[in-house]
Amino acid sequence: MAVDRRKFLKVAGISALFGLGGKTAIDIFAPGQLEASMKNEVPLVTKEKKWAMVIDMRKCLEQQDKEKCKSCMLACHREHNVPEFGNIKEEIKWIWQETYEHVFPGQHNEFIDEGVNHKPFLALCNHCENPPCCRVCPTKSTWKREDGIVMMDPHRCIGCRFCMAACPFGSRSFNWSDPRKAPKDLNPDFPTNVNYPTRTKGVVEKCNFCAERLAKGQVPACVEACEKIKVHALDFGDLNDPDSEVRELLHKRYSIRRKAQLGTEPKVYYLI
Amino acid sequence: MLERALKGSPGYWKLLISLLIVMGAGVICYLLQFSEGLKITGMSRDISWGLYISQFTYLVGIAAGGVMVVLPYYIHDYKAFGKITILGEFLAIGAVIMCLLFIFVDIGNPVRMLNVIMYPSPRSILFWDMIVLNGYLFLNVIVGWNVLSAERKGLPYQKWVKFLAYVSIPWAFSIHTVTAFLYAGIPGRHLWLTAIMAARFLASAFAAGPALLLLLCLLVRKVSKFDPGKEQMRTLGGIIAYAMILNCFFLVLEFFTAFYSGIPEHNSSLVYLFAGLDGYSRLVPWMWTSVFFCVVALVLLIVPATRRKEKTLALGCAAVIAGTWIDKGLGLVIGGFIPNPFHRVVEYMPTFPEIVICLAIWATGFFVITILFKIAISIKEEVDA
Numbered sequence: 001m002a003v004d005r006r007k008f009l010k011v012a013g014i015s016a017l018f019g020l021g022g023k024t025a026i027d028i029f030a031p032g033q034l035e036a037s038m039k040n041e042v043p044l045v046t047k048e049k050k051w052a053m054v055i056d057m058r059k060c061l062e063q064q065d066k067e068k069c070k071s072c073m074l075a076c077h078r079e080h081n082v083p084e085f086g087n088i089k090e091e092i093k094w095i096w097q098e099t100y101e102h103v104f105p106g107q108h109n110e111f112i113d114e115g116v117n118h119k120p121f122l123a124l125c126n127h128c129e130n131p132p133c134c135r136v137c138p139t140k141s142t143w144k145r146e147d148g149i150v151m152m153d154p155h156r157c158i159g160c161r162f163c164m165a166a167c168p169f170g171s172r173s174f175n176w177s178d179p180r181k182a183p184k185d186l187n188p189d190f191p192t193n194v195n196y197p198t199r200t201k202g203v204v205e206k207c208n209f210c211a212e213r214l215a216k217g218q219v220p221a222c223v224e225a226c227e228k229i230k231v232h233a234l235d236f237g238d239l240n241d242p243d244s245e246v247r248e249l250l251h252k253r254y255s256i257r258r259k260a261q262l263g264t265e266p267k268v269y270y271l272i
Numbered sequence: 273m274l275e276r277a278l279k280g281s282p283g284y285w286k287l288l289i290s291l292l293i294v295m296g297a298g299v300i301c302y303l304l305q306f307s308e309g310l311k312i313t314g315m316s317r318d319i320s321w322g323l324y325i326s327q328f329t330y331l332v333g334i335a336a337g338g339v340m341v342v343l344p345y346y347i348h349d350y351k352a353f354g355k356i357t358i359l360g361e362f363l364a365i366g367a368v369i370m371c372l373l374f375i376f377v378d379i380g381n382p383v384r385m386l387n388v389i390m391y392p393s394p395r396s397i398l399f400w401d402m403i404v405l406n407g408y409l410f411l412n413v414i415v416g417w418n419v420l421s422a423e424r425k426g427l428p429y430q431k432w433v434k435f436l437a438y439v440s441i442p443w444a445f446s447i448h449t450v451t452a453f454l455y456a457g458i459p460g461r462h463l464w465l466t467a468i469m470a471a472r473f474l475a476s477a478f479a480a481g482p483a484l485l486l487l488l489c490l491l492v493r494k495v496s497k498f499d500p501g502k503e504q505m506r507t508l509g510g511i512i513a514y515a516m517i518l519n520c521f522f523l524v525l526e527f528f529t530a531f532y533s534g535i536p537e538h539n540s541s542l543v544y545l546f547a548g549l550d551g552y553s554r555l556v557p558w559m560w561t562s563v564f565f566c567v568v569a570l571v572l573l574i575v576p577a578t579r580r581k582e583k584t585l586a587l588g589c590a591a592v593i594a595g596t597w598i599d600k601g602l603g604l605v606i607g608g609f610i611p612n613p614f615h616r617v618v619e620y621m622p623t624f625p626e627i628v629i630c631l632a633i634w635a636t637g638f639f640v641i642t643i644l645f646k647i648a649i650s651i652k653e654e655v656d657a
Binding site: 160 | 308309310311315316317318320321375378379380381382384385387388390391393395396397398399402454458459460461536537608609612613614615616618
C-alpha cells in the first residue's frame with residue numbers, strides 16, 4: 001500500500017482530529033510506508049550526474065546559412081521570462097550569439113577558416129566545475145549543485161554584482177530595473193511562462209541549464225527547440241555516463257571550450 | 273565631549289549647512305534610485321561597477337593612510353605625531369563611513385544587506401572586507417575617543433586603549449590588502465589580476481591619506497588656534513614623498529610586464545586607458561591628467577626646497593590626491609571592465625543622479641570629519657590654554 005497524496009491527506013486529516021502531527025500519524029497508522037514511498041524516488045540532484053552541453057557548430061552554422069535561426073534563444077528567453085529592453089545598457093540574456101572571434105578571443109588569426117570567421121557562435125553560462133562566481137558571492141546566492149549546475153537564488157541575492165565581475169565569460173546579467181516593467185511594446189505577452197518566476201529589480205540572473213525542466217525529466221528548452229526544427233546542433237547529457245550522447249560526441253569530434261586556460265573547467269563544449 | 277560640536281563660528285555653521293544641502297540632494301537622488309533601480313546610473317551589463325565602487329576603493333586608501341601618523345607615534349615612539357594622531361584617526365573614521373555608504377548605494381537590494389551576515393561566506397573576499405572595514409571603524413572610534421577624553425582630563429590613556437591602538441596598525445594594512453584581493457583574485461580581468469595589486473593599493477593609500485591629512489592640518493591651523501606643528505608637517509611631507517615614489521614605481525612595473533610580455537590580455541586595458549581601444553578613448557585625457565599630476569607631485573615632493581616650503585608642499589599634496597584619485601578612483605575599476613569578456617569595448621559614463629549621490633557621500637564624510645575635528649581641536653585649544 002503506497003502512500004499517495006490523497007491517502008496522506010486523509011490520514012493527516014483524521015489524525016489531526018486526535019491532535020497528532022502528519023508524519024507521526026502515518027507512522028502509527030501505516031508504519032514504515034512513508035519512508036518506503038519516499039525512497040523509491042530517484043534523487044533529482046545527485047553527484048552521479050554531471051550535466052554538460054555540446055554544441056555542434058557545423059550543424060548550427062549550416063542552419064545559420066539557411067536562415068538567421070534564433071530558435072534556441074527565443075525558446076530559452078520565453079521559458080524563463082527574460083524580457084527585452086531594447087538597449088544594451090539594461091540587456092538581460094541567458095543564451096545569445098556573438099561572433100567567433102569574440103566568443104574565443106585569443107584563438108583568432110588573420111587567415112582563419114572562412115567557415116567560422118565572423119560567424120555567430122552561441123554563448124551561455126558554462127556551468128564551470130570551478131566557478132569563480134560562486135567563490136566570490138558573499139551570500140551563497142549562487143552555488144554549484146552536486147550535479148554540476150551553477151544555480152542562482154534571486155531571493156537571496158543582494159545585487160552586489162561581484163559575480164558579474166568574477167565571471168570570465170560575461171554570462172551574468174543584472175536587473176537594472178524592474179523586469180516586470182520592461183517596455184510593453186517589446187514584450188507584449190510578458191510573462192511568457194506563468195510557471196516560471198519573474199525576477200525583481202536589483203538581482204543577478206543567468207542560464208540555469210533548465211534545472212526546472214530537468215526536474216521533470218525534460219531536456220533544456222534550447223535543446224528541445226533545436227530538435228524541433230530538426231537541426232540537432234545542441235546536445236545535453238551526463239558527462240559521467242560513458243555511454244551518453246555527449247560523451248560519444250566529445251570522443252569522436254574535436255571540441256574546444258571558452259578560455260579553458262583560466263582553469264574554471266567550462267562544461268559547454270563547441271564541436272568545430 | 274559632543275557638545276563642543278554645537279558651538280562654533282559662523283564659518284563652521286556655514287560649512288556644515290552647505291554640506292547638509294549636498295547630502296539632502298543625494299538623499300533625493302538615492303530615493304529615485306531606490307524606486308527605479310540602478311538603471312538611473314551609467315552602469316551596464318558590461319561595466320557592472322562604476323563610480324560607487326571606485327570611490328569606495330579610493331576611500332579605503334584614505335582610511336588606511338591615517339595609519340601613517342599612528343604607526344610612527346605608537347611603534348617608533350615618535351612623540352611629535354602625538355599631537356595629530358587623533359586627526360589621523362578621525363579622518364579614518366570619516367573615510368570608512370564613506371566606504372560603507374558607497375557599498376550601500378551600490379547594492380541592488382539594500383533591504384537584503386544583512387544576508388551577508390545571515391549566510392556568512394568565508395570564501396568570498398567581500399565577506400572579509402565587511403569584517404575588516406567595520407572592525408577598523410570601531411577600532412578608530414574607540415581609540416580616538418578614549419585618547420581624546422584622556423587628553424581632556426589631563427590623564428594618560430588606559431593600557432587597553434594602547435593595546436587597541438597597536439591592533440589598529442596591522443588592521444589598517446589589512447583593510448587595503450583585503451580590498452585589493454577583491455580585484456586581484458578574479459580570473460579573466462587582467463588589469464586586476466596582478467600580484468602587486470595590494471602593494472600598489474597600500475603605496476597609493478600611504479601617499480593620498482597623509483596628503484589629505486596634511487592639507488586638513490594646514491586648514492585647521494588657519495581656522496583655529498591649534499597648530500599641528502612645523503616638524504609634523506615636515507615629517508608627513510617625507511612620508512608622502514616616499515609613498516608616492518613607491519606608488520609610481522609600482523605602476524611602472526605593471527606597464528613593463530604588460531607591454532614587454534606583449535600578452536594582449538595583459539595590456540589591452542592599459543591600451544584602452546592610455547591610448548584608446550577600437551576607437552574608444554573616453555578615459556584617455558583623464559589618465560594623462562593623472563600622469564601629469566603624479567609627475568608634478570613627484571617633483572614638488574622630491575626636491576627638498578619645494579618639499580620644505582609649505583605652499584609648494586601643499587600643492588604637491590593636492591597633486592598627489594588628484595593623481596591617485598584619477599588612477600584609482602576612476603581608471604582602475606572602470607578600466608578593469610574594458611575590454612569586456614568578449615573583447616569588446618563598452619564605455620561608461622556616470623549619470624547626473626549618480627554623480628550627485630557620490631558628491632553627497634563625500635559631503636557626508638566631510639560632515640563627520642568636520643564635527644570630529646571640531647571636537648578634537650576645541651579640546652586641544654582648551655588644554656593648551
